[in-house]
Amino acid sequence: MVANLPPATGFLAEIRQDxxxxxxxxxxxxxxxxxxxxxxxxxxLRTVLLHSGAPDGAHAHARGRTLVLAGELYxxxxxxxxxxxxxxxxxxxxxxxxxxxxxxxxAFRLLNGRFAALVAAPGRAVxxxxxxxxxxxxxxxxxxxxxxxxxxxxxxxxxxxxxVAARPVRGLPGTHQVPAGTVLDVDVATGTxxxxxxxxxxxxxxxxxxxxxxxxxxxxLERAVRVRAGEGTPLVVLSxxxxxxxxxxxxxxxxAGRIDxxxxxxxxAHEFAQARVVAAHIGSAHREVxxxxxxxxxxxxxxxxxxxxxxxxxxxxxLPLTALYLRLGDPGRRVLTGYGADIPLGGMHREDRLPELxxxxxxxxxxxxxxxxxxxxxxxxxxxWSTHPYWDRDVLDLLVSLEAGLKxxxxxxxxxxxxxxxxxLPHEVVVRPKLGVHEGSGTASSFTRLLTDAGxxxxxxxHAKALVVRELFDxxxxxxxxPDEVVTxxxxxxxxxxxxxxxx
Ligand code: IOT
Ligand code: MG
Ligand code: MG
Numbered sequence: 121m122v123a124n125l126p127p128a129t130g131f132l133a134e135i136r137q138d139x140x141x142x143x144x145x146x147x148x149x150x151x152x153x154x155x156x157x158x159x160x161x162x163x164x165l166r167t168v169l170l171h172s173g174a175p176d177g178a179h180a181h182a183r184g185r186t187l188v189l190a191g192e193l194y195x196x197x198x199x200x201x202x203x204x205x206x207x208x209x210x211x212x213x214x215x216x217x218x219x220x221x222x223x224x225x226x227a228f229r230l231l232n233g234r235f236a237a238l239v240a241a242p243g244r245a246v247x248x249x250x251x252x253x254x255x256x257x258x259x260x261x262x263x264x265x266x267x268x269x270x271x272x273x274x275x276x277x278x279x280x281x282x283x284v285a286a287r288p289v290r291g292l293p294g295t296h297q298v299p300a301g302t303v304l305d306v307d308v309a310t311g312t313x314x315x316x317x318x319x320x321x322x323x324x325x326x327x328x329x330x331x332x333x334x335x336x337x338x339x340x341l342e343r344a345v346r347v348r349a350g351e352g353t354p355l356v357v358l359s360x361x362x363x364x365x366x367x368x369x370x371x372x373x374x375x376a377g378r379i380d381x382x383x384x385x386x387x388x389a390h391e392f393a394q395a396r397v398v399a400a401h402i403g404s405a406h407r408e409v410x411x412x413x414x415x416x417x418x419x420x421x422x423x424x425x426x427x428x429x430x431x432x433x434x435x436x437x438x439l440p441l442t443a444l445y446l447r448l449g450d451p452g453r454r455v456l457t458g459y460g461a462d463i464p465l466g467g468m469h470r471e472d473r474l475p476e477l478x479x480x481x482x483x484x485x486x487x488x489x490x491x492x493x494x495x496x497x498x499x500x501x502x503x504x505w506s507t508h509p510y511w512d513r514d515v516l517d518l519l520v521s522l523e524a525g526l527k528x529x530x531x532x533x534x535x536x537x538x539x540x541x542x543x544x545l546p547h548e549v550v551v552r553p554k555l556g557v558h559e560g561s562g563t564a565s566s567f568t569r570l571l572t573d574a575g576x577x578x579x580x581x582x583h584a585k586a587l588v589v590r591e592l593f594d595x596x597x598x599x600x601x602x603p604d605e606v607v608t609x610x611x612x613x614x615x616x617x618x619x620x621x622x623x624x
Contacts, residue, residue, distance in 0.1 A: 122192055122194075122347060122349070124351055124352045124452060124454050125172035125350075125505045126177075126178075126190070126192040126212070127171055127174050127177030127178040127189075127212075127213070128169045128171045128172070128177075128188075128191075129149055129171070129172065129270075129500050130147055130149050130236075130269075130270035130271060130497070131168060131178075131190050131236075131270055132145045132167070132168045132268075132269040132270075132275075133165065133167040133188055133238050133267070134165070134167075134267050134268075135163055135240050135266040136163060136164050136166075136264065137162050137265070137309065140279070143277055143278060144277070145168040145274060146273050146274050146600070148500070148501050149170050149270075149271065149426075149496075149500035149501065150451070150502070150503040151171055151172060151500065151503070152171050153168050153169065153170060154175035155168050155169075156169060156179055156186075158186050160185075160240060160241070160242050161184075161243070163240070163243070165186055165240040167188050167238075169190075170190070170500075172505070177211040177212070177213065178211070180211065180213040182217055182218075183221065185220070185221075185240065185241045185242075186239070187213050187216055187217040187220065187237060187239050188213070189216060190235060190236045190237075190255055191233060191236060191250070192212055192233055192234060192507075193212045193215065193216070193232065194234070194512060194513075195230075195232040195233070195347075195513075195514075196212065196215060199215055199219065199230060200215065202222070203219070203222075206218060212235075216237060220239055220246075225316050226316075228248045228316075228318045229318045231250065232250075232514060233250050233513075234255060234494075234496070234508075235250050236256070236270050238268055243308055243309060244307065244308060245266035245268070245306040246303060246304070247259055247303070247306065248304075249299065249301065249302055251300065251301045251319035251516070252300050252488070252494060252511050252513075253297075253301065253490075254494035254495070254496075254511060255270055255496055256270060256271070256272070256492050256495055256497075257298040258274075258275055258289060258296065258297050259275075259286065259295070259296055259298060259306070260275050260279075260281035260295045260296070261282055261306050261313060262281050262282055262294075263282075264308065264311070265279075265308075265311070266306050266308055267281070271428065272289045272292055272295055272297070272428050272597055273425075273428070273597050273600065275295045276292060279294075281294030282294070283296075284296050284304065284306075285314075286298050286299055286302075286304065287489075289428075289597075290430055290593060290598060291593070291598025291599070292597075292598055297490055299315075299489055299490075300319070300488070300489040301319030302318060303318055321485040321486075321516075321520050322517060322520055325523040326521045326522060326523060328522070333522060334539035334540045334542075335540070337519070337522075337536050337537060337539075338540040338541070338543075340515045341509060341510070341540065343512075343514070344509035344510075344512035344515045345367055345374070345509045346370075346374055348456055348509055348512075349371055349377070349454075349456070352454065353378045353380055354379055354455070355382060355448075355453045355454065355455050355504075356371055356382075356455070356456045357381075357382060357383075357456075357458075358395045358398060358406075359394070359458070359555070359560060360383070360391045360393075360394025360397060360398050360549065361391070361552060361555060362461075362534060362538055362552060363459075363462070363467075363534075364458030365545055366537065366541040366545065367458050367509050367510075368381055368398060368402055368404060369398070369401070369541065370509075370544065372402040378405075379402070379405075380404060380406070381395070381402075381405070381406045381407070382406070382408075382409060382444070383395035383407070384408075384410075384440055384443065385408070385411075385560075385561055385562075386411055386413045386561055386563075387413065388413055388562035388565070389560060390408075390560065390561065391560040392408050395408075397549060398546075398549055401545065401546050401549075409448075411443050411444070413566040415443065416561075416563060416566060417567065417608050419439060419443040419446065420435070420439060420567075420608045421596050421606040421608060421611075422446065422501060422603040423435055424592040424596055424597065424603075425501075425592075425602075425603040426438075426442055426495070426498045426500070427442075427492045427495050427497065428492055428495075428597050429491055429492045429493070429589075430589060431491055431589070432582075434491045434492075435589050436563055437493065437556065437557055438493060439563050440557055440563045441457075441498055441499075442498050445499040445501065445502035445506075446502045451503035451504070452504065452505075453504045454504075454507070455499050455504050455505065455507070456506075457506055457507075458510065459493070459508045459511075460494060460508050460510045461510040461519075461537065462554070463481070463488060464484075464485065464520040465533070465534045466481045466484075466524070466533070466534075468556065470533065471528070474524040474525055474528060477524045477528050481524070481527075485520060519536075533553075533554060538550050538551065568585075570608070570609075571584045571585065571588075571612060575616055575620070576619060584612075584615055584616070587618070588608075591611050592608075592611060595611070
């Protein structure tokens, strides 16, 4: 049931016993909107769904319960086997509700997907994220009222919520982000909530012979790509590095596997030659998009607005992708990326020594939550749905758990992935050294130059980038400003002046 786009890509849901006024649905994501209203006992549910044409596929109702789902499942066939003798549920939302009937909150331990979900049951509001929290979910809860949304900005005008077992959102008092792999079970009358973890990264490491490890990675990734490819022609955002080239090659090898690929670059830097080698090898319809560095920097506010991420390093990775998604045209593409492969494989760390490599993997798996780097809103600001095969639950569980010596081996980083893909890509691609998207596109250097041109000393650039991104967050997320009205240069000037006067 993976169609071109999932039925819904986001929602704002309000469960009330208090009869208060509904919030205005404010989203960065494009999408048509449908309003759903239900009454159960003494509480009302009002949901605004951001949908892609068939909103009815995004909600399900049975036995006085309503489930709302933004996103999609990737282990549907496996899940259906748990529902013998029942009429086969048509939508992913119906599958999850049927499982909730059987397992209650524990249903969410079974799911491999990219979703945020809400179950409204008498007296209860149950909020769930996928294992990676890849569709962000925010909540504001108070006695008699539970408000939840897939973008924090939609809760900006929520009246103050009680503290819940989740991360507070900067500048939005009373609004919290539901952690990755978590179910929050909220008692609507009191606004109190219990939390259940439904996933955690494995702290254990598995040893395997080389061929077995490479084969396991290849099979897991093949499945993850297949279930994400959908009904139309998927588009792979392709750098020509091993991660995205692997996804593109496996997508092209599916039965009837036509695919499109696209690479972005600036006038200063690009990886066009590398991506072309891959596109030619797999026979994709390939495009190159050159985005002037000035336009890229103008998209900084849009990136923070979409990702709702206050971390400058992460925003630097997401900026070139956001700028690309805004340039794609033809709305409604299903986009596959190679994003996230470097986290379980330690690819960002250029680290030869095994203890340091595994330390980096442990740290990154402990700290990804809340950064929103996988958020579908990045592509949804251009009307597209993105999905990341390396963060498929099965692929991720496997990659995290492989012992460090399979990740760094024979003098190569990400060895096990390179070995897994040796049969589907040219040798030069398999052995290509890692280049981060922020480097290959000239994003990091353009952002640095913007700051040094404004007078920031070299050793203060990193700090200044952090201040700029935080200021942007305060403007476009907490402050509710539209990013088109926010001028990157003006924010840089403000931060530079503050730095110079020693205010921060
Ligand atoms: P990198 O791995 O280079 O790129 C991430 C994905 O973005 C690629 O797999 C590809 O799908 C897309 N992409 C990259 N460059 C281009 C391009 N020029 N044109 C089109 N698409 C492109 C950063 C990084 O190195 O990016 N991302 C890391 C993880 C970040 C660290 N996060 C953390 N510690 N929590 C990653 O694993 O992807
Ligand atoms: Mg990568
Ligand atoms: Mg790269």
